[in-house]
Amino acid sequence: MIEVKNLKKSFKDGESTTEVLKGIDFIAKSGEFIAIMGRSGAGKSTLLYQMSLLDEPTSGEIFIDNKNTFSMTPAEKTSFRLIALGYVFQDYALLPEMTALENVALPLLMQNIGEATAFKKATDALTKVGLENRLNNLPSKLSGGEQQRVSIARAIAHEPKILFADEPTANLDNESSSIIMNIFKQLHKGGQTIIMITHEEEYSKFAERIVHLDDGKIVSMEKN
């Protein structure tokens, strides 16, 4: 479960301060699939970065499984991200000189779970996203949709508590986007908590709940 309390984030630009998040209160239960929507500049990505511990909020609190993340040191946050969180970036963010399997296995290897286990889990995750035949391909030999599937495999291989996805279909065609969204749907069915940012109404329907953001505030929450 993730709970956000009165979360604020502002950016200083010289003398002026821009408040991007203006007191967000929000709870995502375990196993929930939430889509965050809103126009550009509404604060969607900023909210995702705070919740996923990639950035420091100006004020407010974030609890993940009742653990206050505010008190964590940067090293603890890094370790927590490695173990408990998963990320799917808009531009896949794969390491170009590593194969699909190595990209997925890397975070597992960093958890010191043993090479054999890491590669077994990485293979399972790639099989889950339908890339069991592309294990040894470099990202450059994969299509955009396949690269994003590798990215999802990397994000789920260590069975994270929460999977964060930042516009995962933004760079993909319709067919690839549908494949990706169906993977999310299957993951959700399997009990995975997912928080996803999307611009597209069509894909937000895959989520259980849609959170609408505008001008740094939650303006509506609706159930699908």
Added chain:
Amino acid sequence: MLIIFVMFFTFLNLVVVSGILVGLIQGAIDAVRTHYTSDIIISSLNDKSYIENSPEVLSIVRSLSQVDAMSARYIDGGTLEANYKTRSNEKEKPNTAVASITGIDPIAEDKVTNLSKFIVEGEYLTPMDYDQVLLGAYLVKKYLPIDSPGFTALNDISPGTKIKLKVHGVEREVVVKGIIKAKVDELSMRVFMVDSQLRSMIGRNDYNVAEISIKLKPGADPSVVRDILKQNGIDKVAKVQTYADAQPKFIKDMVDTFALLGNMLSSIGLVVASITIFIVIFINAITRRKFIGILKGIGINEGAIEVSYILQSFFYALCGSVIGIIVLYAFLEPWMALHPIDFPFSDGILVAPIGGTMMRIGLLMLTTIIAGFIPARLVVRKNTLDSILGRN
């Protein structure tokens, strides 16, 4: 590949520059050992011009099992005159030169110092040669065209030329049998003749010689033999020195000076290498900043990322050094030993002791690792989100 190449040349710069500078002097030292002092030299005490009881000394030396060969030399100062036949009147300046006249057993001398190899004109002496001499090249004008008020050489000299030799007031007309040119001054500045000839001129009927060069069998330790000779009381009548003892202090100082100079030049190479690595790693890390951000984002700790860059730098330095070691010890050093650099005063070799080379490799590794770590740290420390989003 290019970086490994840079590291390879840096390695060579570190080892070879100082190695050649030291080798320049070492070549001269080796030449003096091989062609003059040999492994041990026994010479007259400072207040004597000869070694007392030389026959006894020689028999002690001969009795040692470590001795391979020896050459006993009679030495006395003398003057040479070249134009005594062509001078038309007494006012004409005589063409003279002053030299050490050295009486040798040609066969024994050649066995110890290989003197015959330095004959550039004419022939080497034989034991039966009578009134024949070898002239050092520094005594012949065409080999040493220096016009100094304090130094004169003989004009128009070639094998077969007759010159007048005056030693101890005894004057004799001798024939130049050959000319010796070596980079060892002690050879190039002397006149050599058969020992019995010189002995008769200087009246050395007691057979007391001035110098004994001793060549040891391979593996024999000169200092051990020196000590044995001293224990036999030879140091009471002569100076007993190993080739190293006989080196003048300025030679040792020159070796140290050249080593220091080499290290100074090498350190410039080290700075260049570290700057190269710094730039390479910095550019690499900057262009991969987004990926570094992503790695941090997915939970890879900063230390692991920095270590990966350190390993990368280490790899470059290691590859460069390994290639350098192979080239150095499999090719350069043996090749230069066979084909020394022809410096004016020595045959320069490459001196690269393995201990010193290893120390330099360690230095190169350390510098490279630091040069790789600093830019990696600079980039890795940047805000994770800024790196992922490409913000400054």
